Amino acid sequence: MYSLLTIALLLALLSIAYQQGWAVSRKLATPEATRLHSRPPYHGSLVAIWTIAPALVILALWALFGATASRAYIVMNLPAEIVDQGGNVLQSAIQRVRAIASGAGVAGEVQPYEMAAGAAFRQFQNLASATVLGSAAAFAAVSLLFARKRIAVRLQARNEVERIVRYLLLGCSAVAILTTLGIVLSLVFEAARFFSFVSPIDFFFGTVWNPRFSTTGAGSGEYGLLPLLWGTVMVAAIAMFVSLPIGLMTAIYTSQYASPRMRSLVKPVVEVLAGIPTIVYGFFALVTVGPFLAAFGQTIGVNIRATSALTAGIVMGIMIIPFISSLSDDILRQVPRAMIDGSIGLGATRSETIKRVILPAALPGIVGAFLLAVSRAIGETMIVVLAAGNSPFLRANPGEPISTVTVTIVNQLTGDQDFASPQSLVAFALGLTLFVMTLFLNMAALYIVRRFREQYE
Known part of the structure; x- marks a missing residue:
C-alpha cells in the first residue's frame, strides 16, 4: 500500500467533503429561508465524517486481511515441493519473494521460480493497491453524494456530529481500558503458570534469588x-x-x-x-x-x-x-x-x-x-x-x-x-x-x- 498516496487521498476526501457540506448549508442560510438548525461548520463536519468513514472501513479491512491474501498469493506461485515442506522452509521462501518484489537484495543465488514469484507478487501488490484505493475513493464519493443530499434546513447536524464525537471518545476510553485489562490478564495467567512450578510462599517470602538455568528439572532454582x-x-x-x-x-x-x-x-x-x-x-x-x-x-x-x-x-x-x-x-x-x-x-x-x-x-x-x-x-x-x-x-x-x-x-x-x-x-x-x-x-x-x-x- 502506498502510504503517501493513501494519506493524500484521505486528506483530499476530507477537504472536498467539508467544503461541499459547508457550501450547501451556506446556500440554505438565506434571510428568506427558515433559520438553520446547525451552523455550516457542523454540516461540513457531518458530510466529511460520512465521506471518510467508508474509505476508512475499506482501508482497515485491507490492513486486517491484506497480509493473509498476500501470503496466499505468494504460496500459490511457489513450487509444490516448497509448499509441501512447510515450516521454516516455506517461511524463508516467502520472505525471499517479498524481498525480491520490494527490490531488496537476497542472500545466495536467486532461483528462477523465486524471480517469477517476485515479479508476480509485485504486480499483485500494484493491482491490490489500485483496487483498494479506487474502492475507497468510489465508496467515499457515493457516501459524499448521499450526505450532501441529506443537508436540509432542519437537519440536526450539530447533534449528529456531537454524538459521533462522543462515541469516538467512548471508543478511545474503551481501548485504553481494554488494553490495561489485557495486560493485567496476560500477567495473571502467565504468573499462574509460574506458580504451578514454584510455591507463592517461596516466591513472596524467599530470601534467595538463584534461578539456575538448568535442564535437571522444571522447578530447579x-x-x-x-x-x-x-x-x-x-x-x-x-x-x-x-x-x-x-x-x-x-x-x-x-x-x-x-x-x-x-x-x-x-x-x-x-x-x-x-x-x-x-x-x-x-x-x-x-x-x-x-x-x-x-x-x-x-x-x-x-x-x-x-x-x-x-x-x-x-x-x-x-x-x-x-x-x-x-x-x-x-x-x-x-x-x-x-x-x-x-x-x-x-x-x-x-x-x-x-x-x-x-x-x-x-x-x-x-x-x-x-x-x-x-x-x-x-x-x-x-x-x-x-x-x-x-x-x-x-x-x-x-x-x-x-x-x-x-x-x-x-x-x-x-x-x-x-x-x-x-x-x-x-x-x-x-x-x-x-x-x-x-x-x-x-x-x-x-x-x-x-x-x-x-x-x-
Missing part, C-alpha cells in the same frame, strides 16, 4: 522475591530523597519567587532533564557518578562501590526532578490568588503564606506528582541495569551492588528462552508484583489526599 523487592525499594527511596526536596523547592522558587524572565529561563532548563534518554543517564552513572562516589568513599574512609544502589538512586533522582518540579510548579500556580492575598493581608510573610496556605491547598496535586515520580522510579530499568550492579542479595548498605525487579525481568527474558519454563515465566510474576505495588501506591495516595482534604475544607 530458588526464586525469592525479597532481595529484588528490597533493592527496588532502596533505589526508589534514594531517588526520592534526592528528587523530592530539589524538585519541590525548584517549583516553589519558579512559581512564587522568580521573576517572569527568570522563570522563563529556569523552567525550560530543568525540563530538559526529562528529555534525556535513560540510557544516557545510565552511562553517566556508570562512567561519572559511580567512580566519583567510589573515590569520595575512599577519601572519607567508607567503602562505596562504583556500581551500587547509591549510584543508581542518585542518578535516578536527578532524572525524576523535572517530573516533580514541573507538575508541582503548575499546581502551585493554580492556587487562587485571593487566598494568597488574604494571607498577606493578615500580616503573614511570604514564607508563612507558602507553608500555611499555598502548600496545603496544593497538597493533592503535589501528592499526585510524588506518586508519578515514585512509579517512575520503581519502573526504571536502564539506569539500574548499568549502575546498580545486578547482585540479588539482601543488603542494608546502599554502597553495595544490588538488583531490582526490573533488572531481573530483563535478565530472565534476555536471549532465546523457553516460555514454558519457570526461569522465563518468573518475569510475568515479577511484572504482576510491580503492577500491584503501583496499584497500592495509588490507593494510599487517594486515601491520604481525601483525609487531608476533609480537614482542610
Whole structure:
C-alpha cells in the first residue's frame, strides 16, 4: 500500500467533503429561508465524517486481511515441493519473494521460480493497491453524494456530529481500558503458570534469588522475591530523597519567587532533564557518578562501590526532578490568588503564606506528582541495569551492588528462552508484583489526599 498516496487521498476526501457540506448549508442560510438548525461548520463536519468513514472501513479491512491474501498469493506461485515442506522452509521462501518484489537484495543465488514469484507478487501488490484505493475513493464519493443530499434546513447536524464525537471518545476510553485489562490478564495467567512450578510462599517470602538455568528439572532454582523487592525499594527511596526536596523547592522558587524572565529561563532548563534518554543517564552513572562516589568513599574512609544502589538512586533522582518540579510548579500556580492575598493581608510573610496556605491547598496535586515520580522510579530499568550492579542479595548498605525487579525481568527474558519454563515465566510474576505495588501506591495516595482534604475544607 502506498502510504503517501493513501494519506493524500484521505486528506483530499476530507477537504472536498467539508467544503461541499459547508457550501450547501451556506446556500440554505438565506434571510428568506427558515433559520438553520446547525451552523455550516457542523454540516461540513457531518458530510466529511460520512465521506471518510467508508474509505476508512475499506482501508482497515485491507490492513486486517491484506497480509493473509498476500501470503496466499505468494504460496500459490511457489513450487509444490516448497509448499509441501512447510515450516521454516516455506517461511524463508516467502520472505525471499517479498524481498525480491520490494527490490531488496537476497542472500545466495536467486532461483528462477523465486524471480517469477517476485515479479508476480509485485504486480499483485500494484493491482491490490489500485483496487483498494479506487474502492475507497468510489465508496467515499457515493457516501459524499448521499450526505450532501441529506443537508436540509432542519437537519440536526450539530447533534449528529456531537454524538459521533462522543462515541469516538467512548471508543478511545474503551481501548485504553481494554488494553490495561489485557495486560493485567496476560500477567495473571502467565504468573499462574509460574506458580504451578514454584510455591507463592517461596516466591513472596524467599530470601534467595538463584534461578539456575538448568535442564535437571522444571522447578530447579530458588526464586525469592525479597532481595529484588528490597533493592527496588532502596533505589526508589534514594531517588526520592534526592528528587523530592530539589524538585519541590525548584517549583516553589519558579512559581512564587522568580521573576517572569527568570522563570522563563529556569523552567525550560530543568525540563530538559526529562528529555534525556535513560540510557544516557545510565552511562553517566556508570562512567561519572559511580567512580566519583567510589573515590569520595575512599577519601572519607567508607567503602562505596562504583556500581551500587547509591549510584543508581542518585542518578535516578536527578532524572525524576523535572517530573516533580514541573507538575508541582503548575499546581502551585493554580492556587487562587485571593487566598494568597488574604494571607498577606493578615500580616503573614511570604514564607508563612507558602507553608500555611499555598502548600496545603496544593497538597493533592503535589501528592499526585510524588506518586508519578515514585512509579517512575520503581519502573526504571536502564539506569539500574548499568549502575546498580545486578547482585540479588539482601543488603542494608546502599554502597553495595544490588538488583531490582526490573533488572531481573530483563535478565530472565534476555536471549532465546523457553516460555514454558519457570526461569522465563518468573518475569510475568515479577511484572504482576510491580503492577500491584503501583496499584497500592495509588490507593494510599487517594486515601491520604481525601483525609487531608476533609480537614482542610
